[in-house]
Amino acid sequence: MTNITEAERQTEIRERVDVLVVGGGSAGIAAAVAAARTGASVMLVERMGFLGGTLTSVTLGSICGLYGLDGGRVQRLVRGLADEIIDRLARRGGANAPKVWLQTASLPYHPEPMKRVADDLMEEAGVAVRFHSLAVEVIRREGRVGGVIFESIDGRWGVEAGVVVDTTGDGQIAALAGAEWRCDVEDLQFPTTMIRFGGVDTKAVEKTDRAALHRHLEAAVAAGFDLPRTAGGIFAFNAEVVHLNITRVDVDGRPPNPLSVREMSEAEAKGRRMAELYLEAFRQHVPGYANAWLLDTGAQIGVRESRRIAGDYTIDEDEVLSGARYEDGIAACAWPVEEHGADRATRWVWLPDGTFYQIPWRCLLPKGIGGLVMAGRCVSATHVAQASLRVAGTCFAMGEAAGIGAAMAAARHGGDLRALDVPALRAELAKRGAFLGDGQPETFQPAGAELEAAR
Numbered sequence: 001m002t003n004i005t006e007a008e009r010q011t012e013i014r015e016r017v018d019v020l021v022v023g024g025g026s027a028g029i030a031a032a033v034a035a036a037r038t039g040a041s042v043m044l045v046e047r048m049g050f051l052g053g054t055l056t057s058v059t060l061g062s063i064c065g066l067y068g069l070d071g072g073r074v075q076r077l078v079r080g081l082a083d084e085i086i087d088r089l090a091r092r093g094g095a096n097a098p099k100v101w102l103q104t105a106s107l108p109y110h111p112e113p114m115k116r117v118a119d120d121l122m123e124e125a126g127v128a129v130r131f132h133s134l135a136v137e138v139i140r141r142e143g144r145v146g147g148v149i150f151e152s153i154d155g156r157w158g159v160e161a162g163v164v165v166d167t168t169g170d171g172q173i174a175a176l177a178g179a180e181w182r183c184d185v186e187d188l189q190f191p192t193t194m195i196r197f198g199g200v201d202t203k204a205v206e207k208t209d210r211a212a213l214h215r216h217l218e219a220a221v222a223a224g225f226d227l228p229r230t231a232g233g234i235f236a237f238n239a240e241v242v243h244l245n246i247t248r249v250d251v252d253g254r255p256p257n258p259l260s261v262r263e264m265s266e267a268e269a270k271g272r273r274m275a276e277l278y279l280e281a282f283r284q285h286v287p288g289y290a291n292a293w294l295l296d297t298g299a300q301i302g303v304r305e306s307r308r309i310a311g312d313y314t315i316d317e318d319e320v321l322s323g324a325r326y327e328d329g330i331a332a333c334a335w336p337v338e339e340h341g342a343d344r345a346t347r348w349v350w351l352p353d354g355t356f357y358q359i360p361w362r363c364l365l366p367k368g369i370g371g372l373v374m375a376g377r378c379v380s381a382t383h384v385a386q387a388s389l390r391v392a393g394t395c396f397a398m399g400e401a402a403g404i405g406a407a408m409a410a411a412r413h414g415g416d417l418r419a420l421d422v423p424a425l426r427a428e429l430a431k432r433g434a435f436l437g438d439g440q441p442e443t444f445q446p447a448g449a450e451l452e453a454a455r
């Protein structure tokens, strides 16, 4: 390998805002809207041409983390802005009722309307959105993060900000700022290429529970199909269409390094080949799929875990499984540890019935770095704890907290997030309807049909 020295250059600062949000997934959407509604001037920058992150680019079968289960009743654990997002999605025909499955509940959804919901939210909140722009460097000011530099078709440009919010999923801004992080390639979760099949007899699919699906796919393996995974999630939202979370993509038998563009390129192509293999296996071995066809794969492979940024506090698996509480709790989560390791089945570790844990605000602050708060799957958690809190519903909740906290710190503390009055942040979240994990959540009885449909 040879290196070259690039020429020094001048970079145009195109914008100055109170809060700059980088990455428009579930955490970024919530952060940008919440910051703008707190009175901040906000810009959201995203590398794709639409918002939603994994919700819309990878596509998921259902939004997880919104609910817990308590004695058969569904607990509402993520409220606030998430309630509004779900309402708007439902009004566009993109969501209906939560489904109870295994020992949890989640909300099946249609990814396409989510893009429009996000566009509307940004426009109404007055968030300036820039698509097709990749964050490549941070601007440092007085020893802390003071903005970000982007590359896009119209050149290299900067945004200065009172506070930057890292919602890139990969902790890209925190890493550029020099934060400590972990990404243990030997111990990562495997990624998945998401698939949708059309031409499916969804009535027959509903009669096939997870155990039966596992048996059918093991039979396919016995018949010679080299399937890496024989247990997975299947959700039917639109007529004759199912969404499958079923592939497990490796490179040389291990998870691809999500920080290697060479390995991820190999994984993308392999995931698409795998989608065709699963189609044939389903056609031949699983009831309801005889006439199935491959509708699409996600626009990109789904990465469950990459950098976990070290924060002022790191939440671990014991705290997750025991339902830990913190004075600075800003979100509640009951999603199990859902680990996609090397086995053909997924490892689930359930929290005891009715139990949920809080996520402390300190997990959102990258250790030793000023001017930057993060939200989403890159927050400070151990590998196992991250396998629980990474789900989209929980990312909405963390994002809302990060957005309000960023706006408050920019307005009242010159961007110093560690000077933030955390009880005031919590009070503001509660005022906006968020459930922070204090006391008991609202519950409701799921209808029988909802139970059935998600088996």
Ligand SMILES: Cc1cc2nc3c(=O)[nH]c(=O)nc-3n(C[C@H](O)[C@H](O)[C@H](O)COP(=O)(O)OP(=O)(O)OC[C@H]3O[C@@H](n4cnc5c(N)ncnc54)[C@H](O)[C@@H]3O)c2cc1C
Pocket (backbone or CB within 6 Å): 022, 023, 024, 025, 026, 027, 028, 045, 046, 047, 048, 051, 052, 053, 054, 055, 058, 060, 061, 062, 063, 064, 065, 133, 134, 135, 136, 167, 168, 169, 170, 172, 191, 192, 193, 194, 245, 301, 302, 303, 304, 375, 376, 377, 378, 390, 391, 392, 393, 395
């Ligand atoms: C295969 C798979 C299946 C899953 N299944 C489910 C499920 O069924 N239900 C569920 O709730 N959760 C599921 N999850 C987990 C969940 O989808 C994600 O962990 C969660 O949505 C992450 O949200 P986020 O906002 O942190 O990041 P993301 O959704 O990844 O958003 C990050 C955004 O930042 C942008 N970005 C990144 N880097 C840059 C940069 N340098 N410059 C500009 N923009 C940038 C990205 O384009 C992206 O839009 C699944 C995840 C995977 C991978």
